[in-house]
Amino acid sequence: MRLILLGPPGSGKGTQAQLLCKRLDMEHISTGDMLRDARCHDTPLGRQAKPYMHSGKLVPDDLVNDMVADRFKGDNRPERFVMDGYPRTFAQAVSFDQVLRQQFLDLTGVVLLVVDDAEIVRRLGGRWTCPTCKATFHVVSQPPRVAGICDNDGTPLVQREDDKPETVRERLRVYHAQTVELIPHYAARGLLRQAPGEGDIEQTYAAIIQVLNIQAGPPC
Ligand code: AMP
Numbered sequence: 001m002r003l004i005l006l007g008p009p010g011s012g013k014g015t016q017a018q019l020l021c022k023r024l025d026m027e028h029i030s031t032g033d034m035l036r037d038a039r040c041h042d043t044p045l046g047r048q049a050k051p052y053m054h055s056g057k058l059v060p061d062d063l064v065n066d067m068v069a070d071r072f073k074g075d076n077r078p079e080r081f082v083m084d085g086y087p088r089t090f091a092q093a094v095s096f097d098q099v100l101r102q103q104f105l106d107l108t109g110v111v112l113l114v115v116d117d118a119e120i121v122r123r124l125g126g127r128w129t130c131p132t133c134k135a136t137f138h139v140v141s142q143p144p145r146v147a148g149i150c151d152n153d154g155t156p157l158v159q160r161e162d163d164k165p166e167t168v169r170e171r172l173r174v175y176h177a178q179t180v181e182l183i184p185h186y187a188a189r190g191l192l193r194q195a196p197g198e199g200d201i202e203q204t205y206a207a208i209i210q211v212l213n214i215q216a217g218p219p220c
Contacts, residue, residue: 001024001080001212002080002107003107004083004111006183007197008113008115008120008171008179009171010120012197013085013113014030014084014085014136016205016208017083018135020082020205024214028084029084030085030086032085039053053162056166057170057174058088061091065092068092072099072103072105089182090178090181090185093182093185093186109191109212110193112192114194114197115198125165125168126138126139126140128159129157129159129160130153130155135151137150142201195208
């Protein structure tokens with residue numbers, strides 16, 4: 001299965017991509033994680049991406065498109081995957097269509113997670129992330145067992161710098177200005193499915209499975 005998850009920042013794309021990958025044996029491809037890794041390792045790409053990420057703006061299309069095209073080259077290219085956070089602009093969607101065509105890979109579907117802006121601001125304001133395993137927690141709706149510590153590996157949790165309120169507002173503005181354009185692009189090809197993303201993690205997972213009309217996979 002080859003999926004794209006679309007939705008505003010904080011709609012649960014990362015969490016749902018992780019679940020889908022664990023339960024249905026797919027690769028999770030998150031351009032946000034790839035760019036954060038590049039920044040951690042202080043690569044040229046990481047240095048170029050930093051000012052955009054810091055202010056909630058999109059990293060230029062050519063940088064992100066090249067990074068994704070590289071990931072799909074060679075023997076260990078993903079066969080079954082969930083794209084999380086890519087494509088995010090029309091130019092990225094066109095580039096990704098071409099990458100997939102060259103690799104003879106067809107998309108199974110594109111799932112749009114529907115969550116309204118007020119809920120996004122509430123969620124991201126309380127979101128804490130594990131820098132090691134990338135798990136996310138929420139101070140109110142999904143607190144870790146020990147405050148400030150990842151349940152999975154004991155790493156101290158951090159708040160992403162782009163989850164600060166003014167950056168969240170900019171990320172939402174960018175989503176409405178640019179990513180929303182992708183909806184008709186995939187709808188025209190009969191690939192788009194909409195799933196409500198305001199429930200809890202398992203409700204949202206069930207909604208995704210239902211709109212894709214597939215088996216849920218073993219719980220984990
Ligand atoms: P995310 O973790 O997907 O919310 O991404 C965090 C930040 O990384 C975004 O606010 C952008 O600055 C950058 N980023 C991630 N994916 C993309 C993309 N597909 N295009 C441009 N910038 C991206």
